Amino acid sequence: MAVVEQCSIAAQWRPVSLTHVEYPAGDISGQLLAYLSLGPIFILISFVTLITFKRELHTISFLGGLVINEGVNWVIKNIIREPRPCEGTHTIITTEYGLPSSHSQFMWFFSVYSFLFLYLRMHQTNNARFLDLLWRHILSVCLLTGAFLVSYSRVYLMYHTWSQVAYGGVAGSFLAVAWFAFTQEFLTPLFPRIAAWPISEFFLIRDTSLIPNILWFEYTVTRAEARNRQRKLGTKIQ
Structure with missing residues (x-):
C-alpha cells in the first residue's frame, strides 16, 4: 500500500542533465x-x-x-x-x-x-x-x-x-x-x-617538474627496484 501511495505522488521529475545529449533517432x-x-x-x-x-x-x-x-x-x-x-x-x-x-x-x-x-x-x-x-x-x-x-x-x-x-x-x-x-x-x-x-x-x-619523461623515469625506477628486491629475496632463500 505504501508503494502505491508513493507512486501516486504528483511530482515533476527532472533528469540529471550532466551527460544528457540528444541525437536524431536512427542517425x-x-x-x-x-x-x-x-x-x-x-x-x-x-x-x-x-x-x-x-x-x-x-x-x-x-x-x-x-x-x-x-x-x-x-x-x-x-x-x-x-x-x-x-x-x-x-x-x-x-x-x-x-x-x-x-x-x-x-x-x-x-x-x-x-x-x-x-x-x-x-x-x-x-x-x-x-x-x-x-x-x-x-x-x-x-x-x-x-x-x-x-x-x-x-x-x-x-x-x-x-x-x-x-x-x-x-x-x-x-x-x-x-x-x-x-x-x-x-x-x-x-x-x-x-x-x-x-x-x-x-x-x-x-x-616531477625536473624529470623530462616521467613515464620512462617511473618505468626504470620501478624495474630497478623490482630487480633489487628480487635479488634480496633470492639471497634470503639461499
Missing part, C-alpha cells in the same frame, strides 16, 4: 558524435582519477586551468547572452546561451595545453629518438582531431552554430597558452616549496 553518425561530445566528462573523470593516484602538482595545475577555463566560459556566456540555434529542438539544455561553446572551449584548452606539454615540457633532452618523437606527433594529431570532432558534434547535433564553436576554440586555445606560460614561469618554480609543505607530505603530493 548512427549522430549517435557516435553524441558519445564523442561527452569527451569533457570523461577527461574530468580521468583527471580526478590521475590526481588521486599520482598526486602530482603539474597535473593538479592542469586541472585548475580547466576549471578556470570553464569559469571564464560561464562569464562570457552570461555577458554576451547569445541564444543557441534551433530553440526548442532539445528537451533539456543546461544553459540557454551558446556563445562560446563550452564543449569546444574545454576540448581546445585541453588539446592545446597537452600539445604544449608534449613538445615543451617533456621535450627537454637533445637525444630524442625517432620513436619518441613519433608517438608525440601521433598523440598530438589525435588530440587535435578529438577537439575538432567534439566541436563538430555540437554543430551537427544543433547545440551550437559554427561561430559559437569557433569562438569557443579560440578562447580555449588562448587560455591554454596563457595558463601554460603562467604554470611554467610562475608556478613551476614554486612546486618544490609546495611539495615540501607538511600538508603536501601528508597527502604524498609530489613535484
Whole structure:
C-alpha cells in the first residue's frame, strides 16, 4: 500500500542533465558524435582519477586551468547572452546561451595545453629518438582531431552554430597558452616549496617538474627496484 501511495505522488521529475545529449533517432553518425561530445566528462573523470593516484602538482595545475577555463566560459556566456540555434529542438539544455561553446572551449584548452606539454615540457633532452618523437606527433594529431570532432558534434547535433564553436576554440586555445606560460614561469618554480609543505607530505603530493619523461623515469625506477628486491629475496632463500 505504501508503494502505491508513493507512486501516486504528483511530482515533476527532472533528469540529471550532466551527460544528457540528444541525437536524431536512427542517425548512427549522430549517435557516435553524441558519445564523442561527452569527451569533457570523461577527461574530468580521468583527471580526478590521475590526481588521486599520482598526486602530482603539474597535473593538479592542469586541472585548475580547466576549471578556470570553464569559469571564464560561464562569464562570457552570461555577458554576451547569445541564444543557441534551433530553440526548442532539445528537451533539456543546461544553459540557454551558446556563445562560446563550452564543449569546444574545454576540448581546445585541453588539446592545446597537452600539445604544449608534449613538445615543451617533456621535450627537454637533445637525444630524442625517432620513436619518441613519433608517438608525440601521433598523440598530438589525435588530440587535435578529438577537439575538432567534439566541436563538430555540437554543430551537427544543433547545440551550437559554427561561430559559437569557433569562438569557443579560440578562447580555449588562448587560455591554454596563457595558463601554460603562467604554470611554467610562475608556478613551476614554486612546486618544490609546495611539495615540501607538511600538508603536501601528508597527502604524498609530489613535484616531477625536473624529470623530462616521467613515464620512462617511473618505468626504470620501478624495474630497478623490482630487480633489487628480487635479488634480496633470492639471497634470503639461499
